Amino acid sequence: MSRHEPRKIAPAPPAILLYDAAGPNTQPWAPNIWRIRFILNYKRLRYRTIWVEFPDVETTIRSLGAPPSAVRNDGRPVYTLPVIIDPTKNPSAPQILSNTNTIAEYLESTYPARPVFPPGSRALQTLYVHYIQEVFVKPLLPIMVPLSHQRLPERIQSHFRTSDAPSPPGQYLPPGPQCEVAWTAVKEQFEFLANVLAKNTGDGDGVVAMGREVSYADFAVCSVLIWIERMAPKDGWLRVRSWNSGRWLQLWERCRPYMDEH
Incomplete structure (x- = not known):
């Protein structure tokens, strides 16, 4: 050459x-x-x-x-x-x-390298993730869907107001007793999950679902935390990050190395 x-x-x-x-x-x-x-x-x-x-x-x-x-x-x-x-x-x-x-x-x-389902965990993790998306997140929807809707561009807000989208926004809950009742229901779900994760304390760190290493189950929970942190930084994340002795902030930090946005 x-x-x-x-x-x-x-x-x-x-x-x-x-x-x-x-x-x-x-x-x-x-x-x-x-x-x-x-x-x-x-x-x-x-x-x-x-x-x-x-x-x-x-x-x-x-x-x-x-x-x-x-x-x-x-x-x-x-x-x-x-x-x-x-x-x-x-x-x-x-x-x-x-x-x-x-x-x-x-x-x-x-792409089996670096598995998110460690051997023998796929069935239990599938049940865990099903619980997160079908039970754990339900009390959050009346709070987070309207808050998220408010932060989206106007063209997208108009789309939800005029369409039969699968998850149309509900009514925004202003600060006050009704909002606090809604957050109390959310906190109950977080406390239940915290008590489950605490069973790993001793032979695990009590933060991640599989004991010591992050897995798909943790990503499912942390995805909800990111939703709160980004769409309700003051309304929600300041609350959630302090619950259960800071357990959810610890989980967020454990997942932080995998939060790249390509």
Whole structure:
């Protein structure tokens, strides 16, 4: 090669595309999408984020050829984020996946290094995560959905006001007795989970679900903490971070190394 001939630069390997919900300043906030972001970061996989505003979610997902994330009782498909496109194994026929649990299973099976489901834990972690998304988070919804709605751009707020979106915003709870009652119900769920995690004290650190190392179960909880921290920093995070002797701030710190935002 001539010393004057420009050096050829090898093209970068393909990266996984993560379709995420655009929020304030395109900062990731949605808990179900953060669960996938945590896995990608923990496994040190190359990826980049494609931001999608809520009014464009269904059109975008359909255009990608991604399957619906769920089906309503009346048979109508539901299109929600996250979606990933993974061209790394076969660029000409990339994997296109939706539904948080489906994507998590795919990433664990396809990229087994640095597992988020340690051997023998998949069944118990699946039950744990089901509890987080179906029970633990329920008292938070009347508080966090309206607060999140208020922080989104006006175009997105208008979309929720005029559509039959799967999770339309409720009425904002102003400071006062009604709001405190709602937070009391939230605190009860956090206290129950803290008592469960405390059973690991001695043969574990009492902070993470699997004893000493973070796993998918912890990412599911920390995704909720990030939602509170980003969408209700004063209304909620100042409360939650001090509950149970600072246990939730400790969990947030344990997961912090995996909070990259590509």
